Amino acid sequence: MDQEKAALRQTLRQRRSALTISYRREASLSIMQRACLGKLLRRGQRVAVYVSMASEISTWPLILKALQAGCQVFLPVVPRRGRGMHFVRYDHTSRWARDHYGIPFPVHEETCRPQDLDVAFVPLLGFDGRLARLGQGGGYYDTTFRFRRLRQKWRKPRLIGLAYDCQQVTQLPVAPWDLQLDEIVTETRHLRVSQVI
Template sequence: MHPQQRHAAARQIAVWARGAGLLRRGRRLAAYMPTGSECSTWPLMLAAQHHGCRVYLPIVPKRGRKLSFVRFDEHAVWQLGAYNIPEPRHAEHCKPRALDVVFVPLVGVDGQLRRLGQGGGYYDTTFHFRRARRHWRRPLLVGIAFDCQRIDTLPADRWDLGLDLLITESGLHRRPV
């Protein structure tokens, strides 16, 4: 995609997220620092802050696969973390179970909202606790992608977590019932 198309898509995704009620005041949201060809979350993070949300970004651990989440605001100090991904340093942290919405990066996604990530298993491990829940599904796992990343079907392992919702530049996509 051309850089202008990518930027327009990222802005439209933020509009869709706001329209879906995901950016409500007081919510704790996690996003990600876009790397490589991932869809930018900058418009989404800035819109969330503008609407009174607390935004957190993941910190990749030196050992293990469980992400921790640290506040992203004007007080954050940046440094390079694992995989040379910029990470904020901030006194305020948020446990994964306390998040309301997590915007998840992906490489590809299918019609059942099965997500293909970079292959590290960080999100599947961090949010493993959701498998035991039958009704209450917090945090909501929302994939962020370009329409061109949607494919018909992906293989899934038993430990793979599906998404609750997908947002692309063309709109909101829910898992078929």
């Protein structure tokens, strides 16, 4: 399974990188609009969004729209040891720092536990029609939100993947610890777990 996932990651990175910059820009705006239409950004909610890197969907339109909608926005911080991330508030008072991977994160006194988030937008390399997710392979999101797998009844946060349409595959190889998403928003669709056959 590991070799299959590694090969898929390479293919999907190439597929995503082949998209033009202008297409990526338009797709990011479309995804932000779909998130608004889907009522994913509500005043007062604690919303986690990641800072996009390389050819990922740009999350800045979504971050700015969430702030404008009155959401409390939190961004993840990757730990030096372990895989459990914590989330730091992002607002007009935040300063910026970089983690050991070079990923920017806000410096703010207010933090939020993953269990206390209402919505978490998560990055991915690939997804399938069952809303299974293929991440970068580090296991940070799988570890951070593993408590979702242990619950008998569904509770927050809603886990929403952001992706381009070209990142969908027929079926992903799935391990028991892999994160299962509730929704995926692409530039043309908004898929929900209730719509999965």
